[in-house]
Amino acid sequence: VRREQTEEYDVIVIGGGAAGLSAAVVLGRARRRVLLCDAGAQRNSCAEKMHGFLSRDGESPGELLKICKEQLAQYPSVGFEASVVQAVEKSSSGFRVELTSGTAPVADLLLLATGMADALPEIDGLREAWGRSAFVCPYCDGWEIQDRPIAVSGGGVRSAIDLAQELYGWTRKITVCGHTESLSTAQTTWLHASGVRVDAHPIRRIVHDNGHVRSVQLEGGDCIDCDAVFFSVPLKQGSDIAERLGCKMNGARIEADDCNRTSVPGCFAAGDNVTHVHQVIVAAASGVRAAIAINDELVCRDVRQLV
Numbered sequence: 001v002r003r004e005q006t007e008e009y010d011v012i013v014i015g016g017g018a019a020g021l022s023a024a025v026v027l028g029r030a031r032r033r034v035l036l037c038d039a040g041a042q043r044n045s046c047a048e049k050m051h052g053f054l055s056r057d058g059e060s061p062g063e064l065l066k067i068c069k070e071q072l073a074q075y076p077s078v079g080f081e082a083s084v085v086q087a088v089e090k091s092s093s094g095f096r097v098e099l100t101s102g103t104a105p106v107a108d109l110l111l112l113a114t115g116m117a118d119a120l121p122e123i124d125g126l127r128e129a130w131g132r133s134a135f136v137c138p139y140c141d142g143w144e145i146q147d148r149p150i151a152v153s154g155g156g157v158r159s160a161i162d163l164a165q166e167l168y169g170w171t172r173k174i175t176v177c178g179h180t181e182s183l184s185t186a187q188t189t190w191l192h193a194s195g196v197r198v199d200a201h202p203i204r205r206i207v208h209d210n211g212h213v214r215s216v217q218l219e220g221g222d223c224i225d226c227d228a229v230f231f232s233v234p235l236k237q238g239s240d241i242a243e244r245l246g247c248k249m250n251g252a253r254i255e256a257d258d259c260n261r262t263s264v265p266g267c268f269a270a271g272d273n274v275t276h277v278h279q280v281i282v283a284a285a286s287g288v289r290a291a292i293a294i295n296d297e298l299v300c301r302d303v304r305q306l307v
């Protein structure tokens, strides 16, 4: 049965990862009425540990979320809905958001903190290893695999050779799998000098022990012993709401200005969905920046109402 409610907020934040949570804390502290809606599928929720976050290096992503939610609960003007936003309507006075929970709250302003999603290739064993020993980001997980044998697979935003060149600072025991594009002279020279091997056969199966990679089996039948696999995978928006609202896109990202404003008036965006630097601490900072810009806009509204 559908409940029709029209709770009114200053801001609805869609997405409860680092960006959305950090925006909600700042807005809660600014005494704004905020609703944070979250489907609970943060991009790194598959990972055992989160690295590179000042003061939280090596913390589990789940622990970080737990602390953030406990701290957010101290701010009485912030509500939390563990629910998916399935539609957003823009009107002259703001936004109406439809949640799978059946509620349909409205707000003056909207923040999209909906993250990005990795389009994983269909490889046997990848889902089990994802975030444990199958990774995307050297800055997140490079330290743990230093000097150990790894496989690298391309197909995403960057070539496997570019990713291997970056990972070379962490380990030299690299096999690039499934690279069939022709190599430039500079790449051929680098491969020769570095000792990095290239096999044209793509990965067919990841052999793992409880998510920890032991080897990769290639389409040609060869098996390569390794401790981790790094992937360059295509990225897409974590939600199609921005596109459906008509926000201007910049490739796979939402176009946003220095104050995190999108091209749709009143709609802001923060976190992975607006940048190519995908780190939890960067997403958190982006959420703070958006929250301050949002509050500035609400201050202007408040002033207008009094004059």
Ligand SMILES: Cc1cc2nc3c(=O)[nH]c(=O)nc-3n(C[C@H](O)[C@H](O)[C@H](O)COP(=O)(O)OP(=O)(O)OC[C@H]3O[C@@H](n4cnc5c(N)ncnc54)[C@H](O)[C@@H]3O)c2cc1C
Pocket (backbone or CB within 6 Å): 014, 015, 016, 017, 018, 019, 020, 037, 038, 039, 040, 041, 042, 043, 044, 045, 046, 047, 049, 050, 051, 052, 053, 083, 084, 085, 086, 113, 114, 115, 116, 118, 130, 131, 134, 135, 136, 137, 140, 141, 238, 239, 241, 270, 271, 272, 273, 277, 278, 279, 280, 281, 283
């Ligand atoms: C395997 C892996 C390991 C990583 N390890 C690290 C690491 O060690 N250190 C690091 O700094 N970074 C790491 N990252 C990157 C990190 O996950 C992201 O930078 C970070 O999660 C971005 O935060 P965000 O708030 O923008 O998005 P997310 O954390 O992805 O949060 C977005 C939220 O929005 C919700 N959402 C989306 N659509 C809707 C909707 N319609 N309705 C309601 N909710 C919605 C999602 O369910 C999700 O909860 C890793 C990424 C991957 C893939």
